[in-house]
Amino acid sequence: MVRPELEQLVGGNERVLWSGAPNRRAFLLRSMLNILLPISILWCCFDIPVIVGSINDIVSGSDTFKWFTIPFFFFHMFPVWLYLGTIITSFVRLRNTGYIITDKSVYISGGVFALNSQVKPLVKLSTVTISRGLIDKWCKVGSVVLNDDTTTNSNRANFFSANSQDLQFLADYERVFALVRDTQAKAFLGT
Numbered sequence: 194m195v196r197p198e199l200e201q202l203v204g205g206n207e208r209v210l211w212s213g214a215p216n217r218r219a220f221l222l223r224s225m226l227n228i229l230l231p232i233s234i235l236w237c238c239f240d241i242p243v244i245v246g247s248i249n250d251i252v253s254g255s256d257t258f259k260w261f262t263i264p265f266f267f268f269h270m271f272p273v274w275l276y277l278g279t280i281i282t283s284f285v286r287l288r289n290t291g292y293i294i295t296d297k298s299v300y301i302s303g304g305v306f307a308l309n310s311q312v313k314p315l316v317k318l319s320t321v322t323i324s325r326g327l328i329d330k331w332c333k334v335g336s337v338v339l340n341d342d343t344t345t346n347s348n349r350a351n352f353f354s355a356n357s358q359d360l361q362f363l364a365d366y367e368r369v370f371a372l373v374r375d376t377q378a379k380a381f382l383g384t
Contacts, residue, residue: 196291199302199310207295211372214291215362219332223362224283226328229276236272292360294369296376299339301360313358315377317341323370324359335366337373 203209247262282305289308293300299313318341325335337360363369 196289196302196308198308199291199293199300202300202310202312203293203295204297207297209293209295210376211294211369212292213360213363213365213369215287216332216334216364217287219328219334219362220287220290221283222332223328224286225280227276227279229272229279233273233276236270240266240270240273290361292363294372294376297380299360299373301358311358313339313341315373315380318373318377321370321373321377323366325366329362332362334362334364335370336361337363337366337370339373 200212244266247266285305286303289305290303291301297315299315299318300310301313302308302310318339320338320340322338322340323335324338329335339358339360360366360369
């Protein structure tokens with residue numbers, strides 16, 4: 194579903210050719226399967242047995258550092274909290290992410306705490322490419338990457354960027370790619 198805020202940005206002299214949002218399953222799966230997952234698993238494998246032992250010591254009264262142990266592990270588990278926060282905020286990011294392609298521009302919205310909208314004029318795009326990672330292939334989706342002279346594929350590395358230049362996790366990515374490419378060509382020719 195495209196955000197109404199994004200639809201309001203479309204100019205009156207523009208014609209909407211396509212609108213959409215990321216595939217829910219692929220978006221959430223990609224949010225869960227990130228670099229923090231193995232770190233969090235390792236952290237839990239170490240910390241949970243120590244926490245359980247500390248709680249047993251506190252209950253039995255043999256822990257003299259009980260006021261230190263619990264706060265220490267609360268902060269020590271920061272990578273786990275960060276991973277869980279990433280998963281929780283992914284639902285909000287998904288709800289705030291939407292795309293609109295018009296005959297003149299590409300509109301992208303996203304963000305967690307603030308809704309960020311970006312307009313990319315088609316005539317300023319230098320390259321349009323398709324990107325498909327493992328999760329994309331598994332979920333039968335793809336991403337259309339938009340680049341101009343000021344951006345590169347380096348923002349692919351920053352998956353959580355609110356100002357991403359990508360139309361991510363689209364089921365009809367090939368159609369969207371062709372639409373952007375063809376519309377861009379028509380914009381250059383002035384037809």
